[in-house]
Amino acid sequence: MAWSGWIGTAAGRIGARQAELKLALRVTVAGTLAYAITKFFSLPQGYWAAITAVVVTQASLGGSLKAAIERFLGTLAGAAYGGLVAALVPHESPLGMGLAVILGLFPLALLASIWPSFRVAPVTGLIMLLPPTGQAIGPISAAVDRVAEITLGNVVGVVISLFVVPARAHTLMMEAAARVVSLNAGLIELHISELLAEPKGRSALQTIHPRIRAALKKAEAAAEEAARERRSHLTGAPDPEPLIRTLYRVRHDLVMIGRASASPLPERILDRLGPSLRALRDETCALLLDIAQSLRTRTPPPNAGTFEAALRAFMSETESLRSHAFSQDLPYGRFGQVFALGFAFEQFRKNVSDLLARTEELAQKGNAEAAG
Template sequence: MLGVPWLLMQLQPRKAEVRLALRVTLAAVLALVIANLVGLPQSSWAAITAVIVTQASLGASLKAAGDRAAGTLAGAMWGAAVAALLPVHGPPPDREIAMVVALAPTAFLAAVRPSFRIAPITALIVLLPTGQVTGSPLIYALERVVEIMLGIGTGIAVALLVLPSRAHALLLASAAKVVELNAELMTALVEGLVAGEGRPGLTAIHARIRAALKQVETVADEAARERRGHFTGRADPEPLLRTLYRLRHDLVMIGRAASRPLPGEVATALTPRLTALRDASVALLQGTAEALRRADEPPGTEAFEASLKAYVAEMDALRAGGRTRDLASEDVGALYALRFSFEQLALDLRDLVARAGDHAAPALTPRERP
């Protein structure tokens, strides 16, 4: 018994994964039991479908269920039609011709609409059934549809009722990760600009941001699916996703403008302002990330606004004092591109804070936390 507390302690950081494992197991067992109770001939299809449908969030389960249902119906009906109209069990090449007729249209449909990717497999299963089949192709197809629909229904019911996890909570965690990576990128960009020591770690940071944004995009689609199904009243995830992409574009623009070290006297004047602006930006990004993760109100932008105002004032003082006249045109262009990029970043940081506020009220309920 000493091992049980230790095991529970090890699993504590993996609560979301443990809950998913329990939902998947329960859904498969329930689907199998129900299928056997109602006398379906191949109850394993119901269990397999329940496993496929039960995902990390309700939104993901709804998407998996929709794809599975669409592919099953299309493949089963077309496979049954081909089996009824063509001599599947005749001498060669009868079966091969039937396979071509069954697979070519469904494979094309799956290529055009990925949600139908199960259609060719289902068509082939109906066309070439395993075991002893005595009924008509239509009856066989209907049995497969009923089995899979039973699995879909069981999976959705378990995802909705048993330790449910909403995509909105996963969305906020994924968005917080992107915002934190943006803070890391901001630090690297300004450090390379003021220190002039190159930026060797930028490629890896950009790759992580791209991957994290893809994750947010996936979870945002799942959260939107929950909203359309009226399973949640949370804020629309699309504005937050758009803001994250705009924020990434701002940092890319800052990176391009900061690709050249600050020249001489200008560096002496601007480095303290840039350092303060970097620190304020990073603090705001990190604070917003924490607010997203906790579904709390985000921090204010006052410190960032003050540091940006001071940076712009220093830029204006340099120009008014004629200290940029002797600079190369590339350096002058980079300076003003950097200023414009920071001003654009300010707009999108304000929007990020507003979008985080949209998702903070009301706070997530315990049932909606990942």
């Protein structure tokens, strides 16, 4: 019984790490295949091809393309310039080597500081001046061999990312976006519970905000890689940028809702608004969780009718409260808190409508791509 429980726990943990396991498999296959190819062709510096294949193989195809392009450009620039310095500047003596290193590193380091895509260039240039093989076979031959082997590693890394349990950046972006939306549901629940004098704990708010920021950054990074896949005609997925913009607008709305929910409402207001506010909280959380599920599965988004009905009911109660006699006895700031919340939710409704439209578009394009 103990063994079965342990096996079940291990299987559950492994199942939750499928993306990481796939990446580990791709990296292993890429490094091994690149090494085997270099041995087959007897390349003198073949280890660079294996190292490059490992470096280039990223979590998604778009990420692999970015790493391959940057490593190739940096290697080409560093090998060409470093080989030129090695050929023209005598560096047999320590003083000559120091001068060659200065002449070789500074321009390449400046290039990398201006264009980060060339950040590997200074490393390559320095290697061109220092490698034992470069001293033995000559700087020009060493430069040609290094570029050829880095190119081979780039090709192997991208091909493995394309065909070995491939992970499209668009899929990773959808998963990250779904994570953002589901965390937003938890944030809404915390904010409105604070407003209803049903606090879930300030520590929970302090914990969830960093998680949302991290998920947004992950979604944005995946969107950049997905855009690169689209530009390379490796996918027919829709432009990811509108979804990311919408997620940030929703994030801004939640900040406004949080400000309006910073302190509980007075008891007299809660007596009137409590039921409609609880209904609005519950329907908002349900809608966001359903949208998150739709993003994960690329299925049509849910109907927002019940959420909009709950929002209308809350706004109606708010308007009736305005004309209620006892509202005149309340401090303006506390009563204005209610209308600030209503305004924030109205902006939230507009951006959620946009989020639903983006989810619908992604579902349609995803189904069309799968059918094709």
